[in-house]
Amino acid sequence: MARPSVEAERKAQILGAACAVLADVGFTALRISDVAKRVGTSTGTVHYYFPTKRDLTTAAFEWNFERSLERRQHILELHDDPRTELRAFVDSYLPGDEVTVQAWHVWAELWVEALHDDDLAALNERVYGAWRKIVCRIIEEGQAAGHFRAGDALNLANGLIGLIDGLSLQVLLGSKEMDVERMRVVCDEWLAALDVVEPIRS
Amino acid sequence: MARPSVEAERKAQILGAACAVLADVGFTALRISDVAKRVGTSTGTVHYYFPTKRDLTTAAFEWNFERSLERRQHILELHDDPRTELRAFVDSYLPGDEVTVQAWHVWAELWVEALHDDDLAALNERVYGAWRKIVCRIIEEGQAAGHFRAGDALNLANGLIGLIDGLSLQVLLGSKEMDVERMRVVCDEWLAALDVVEPIRS
DNA sequence: GGGTTGATTGACCCATTGGTCAACCTTGGG
DNA sequence: CCCAAGGTTGACCAATGGGTCAATCAACCC
Incomplete structure (x- = not known):
């Protein structure tokens, strides 16, 4: 050397x-x-x-994936209650600031390239799986704690992630009918619907 | 001539x-x-x-857009009750058969190209707006008829469409954790949550 | 300070491909 | 039957850009 x-x-x-x-x-x-x-x-x-x-x-x-996860590590390390944690996690994915917007653009490029490249599809499956697993874990914890309503946690996670992906795309495309603020509202409604109707205690 | x-x-x-x-x-x-x-x-x-x-x-x-709309015209012309209509419409977008899969692929290409081309972004805004409007109209009719729960119809439409887009992408990418059947379940759950908890009559 | 090796440079090669063009074909009218 | 005009062809041009490579540099050790 x-x-x-x-x-x-x-x-x-x-x-x-x-x-x-x-x-x-x-x-x-x-x-x-x-x-x-x-x-x-x-x-x-x-x-x-x-x-x-x-x-x-x-x-x-x-x-791009590693950095994306790294930037959110602090949220996961706080060990807040699942409701706060999930909300913070979702919030961090809203394409507001420049760093997040850039990361979303790169994700979008990955998806479309992966449609025609098996190696990239495998990469997507791996990194997307990590993101899915995190959300799924938070939801399961929230259900165990009685904060979130019952339901297949994996399906719920997939739904939330799908929602975020789809909405982000339209936000990134500069749609007049879907900007970051609207996206936040739609996500908040989804999260609110996840809460149990009657809080279990106090 | x-x-x-x-x-x-x-x-x-x-x-x-x-x-x-x-x-x-x-x-x-x-x-x-x-x-x-x-x-x-x-x-x-x-x-x-x-x-x-x-x-x-x-x-x-x-x-691709025109054909996509054309293929669904018969659903809109049936004038079924909003619940059935919305379900049929959503169902027709599941990337199952070859024709639908091809159309989704082309949509995905449009999105990503539109991220870097203002003309294509305008095209997307226009055609995506048409799709959004249809879903919004069905939801409003369902609400008026007392089948669907209250809520901003545009937000609800955006949420449903975002969900479908995001899930479709992962299905198209061949994810092991998100295939057409899982997607159908997640969409069905979303639609079920749109129904009023207590049917208003009989 | 010479030698070794990692690191850097940018001119160059060449395969690819969008777009042009002049020649040609085809159909129908007069 | 010939002409006009829409339609078709594929060889060709020019630009583009990925990848190569021989020359060079720079840091470190002995």
């Missing part, structure tokens, strides 16, 4: 740039040279760490 | 082929030559009717 490796750091820079470009112009229009320019390096360097465009984008999709 | 125009017919053939290719390989990988080959003609002919690739894909997205 001649010097300390800069590999991890450089890779992170490149992946961050790749996500930004993906969100800006989409998978179709992503150019290796754009990513390089954004990092302030050359296309050669990008290819040095990610031999092909597919290697780069696949790694970027994975990186 | 030397002969009767074949324009409408040929355009429809080309647009049908374009939708098939879009669904098969996606917007990114759509080639004019693939569309031409599927129709059994030359790239020159495709360009004769649709000067640029963008003209072709935009028209294909619109065509």
Whole structure:
């Protein structure tokens, strides 16, 4: 080892740039040279760490997921009561601030690419499964504590996640009839319907 | 006029082929030559009717919408009671048969392209608005008839549509945890929750 | 300070593909 | 039967952009 490796750091820079470009112009229009320019390096360097465009984008999709989960870790570590936890978790996914919007754009690109690529579909299944599992766990805890009404927790989780995905898409598309505030209301109504009609105690 | 125009017919053939290719390989990988080959003609002919690739894909997205609505016209013309009508309408959107799956694929491509193209975003707003309006109208009729519980009909419609979109995506992606049958169950639960708790009469 | 190796560069190659175009075909009218 | 005009063809052009590579640099060790 001649010097300390800069590999991890450089890779992170490149992946961050790749996500930004993906969100800006989409998978179709992503150019290796754009990513390089954004990092302030050359296309050669990008290819040095990610031999092909597919290697780069696949790694970027994975990186987007890891960062996305990382940003929400603090919510999960609070160990609030399930109602608060679920609400905070859902809230963190509303495409309001720029970071969240960018992450959503990258997710959308992943979905559509995954429709025609088995490897990406497998990646989606894995990372989407993680998100589904977290929501499912919170719902189960809420049911056990008597806060949430009964029902198949997996179905409930899938419903909530589906709702969020679908609404986010329209928000991202700039629909006049579906903006972040409307989305918040619809999600809140869904969450309210999850609460037991009669609180069990006090 | 030397002969009767074949324009409408040929355009429809080309647009049908374009939708098939879009669904098969996606917007990114759509080639004019693939569309031409599927129709059994030359790239020159495709360009004769649709000067640029963008003209072709935009028209294909619109065509997909029109066909999609057309296929459901019979449901709307039955004038069933709102509960039955809404259920039939939702059911017709489950990505089960091949035709519906292809249409969903094209929708997904539209969404992601529209994220980076204002014209396509406007197209989406228009056609998505039509779909939203239909669902909203059915819900309002159901509320007026006392079948559905009270609540902002537009929000309810947006919630249902968002749910369907989000779930469909995961079904299309071949998720093991979300197939058509599970999707049907989740949608049915949503619809059941829309019914009034105590039927108003008999 | 020389050697080793990781890291970087950007010019270049070449496959791909959207779009053009001039020639040609086909149908129907006069 | 010939002409006009819509319709069709596919070779070709030009641009684009992924990936290669030989040269170079920079950090660290001996």
